[in-house]
Amino acid sequence: MRYAVYVHDSLVPLAPKSGVERKRLMELIRLLGEQTFTCGDFVESDPDGRSREVKVVERYAVSWWADHAAGEIKVTNIQLADVRG
Numbered sequence: 001m002r003y004a005v006y007v008h009d010s011l012v013p014l015a016p017k018s019g020v021e022r023k024r025l026m027e028l029i030r031l032l033g034e035q036t037f038t039c040g041d042f043v044e045s046d047p048d049g050r051s052r053e054v055k056v057v058e059r060y061a062v063s064w065w066a067d068h069a070a071g072e073i074k075v076t077n078i079q080l081a082d083v084r085g
Contacts, residue, residue, distance in 0.1 A: 003066070005033040007075040014078045021058040025078070028057050032073045036066055046076065056081045 040053030063077040
């Protein structure tokens, strides 16, 4: 079953506008919808205690969690990998 993948509109300006980095980020987002149990490079907890997968793609870190009951992947952050916030 393919999941819907949601990226909040506030994250779009944080992603690269073009080039190889953008292509690789878009490939990851497509993959998340098709392979819903994809693991990141590491796991971190959000402020609510929910575990989020984090995958480093090129210079960017992408965070997400899977809502299996709803059949959705929620991309929660896109940032430069060497920046912590």
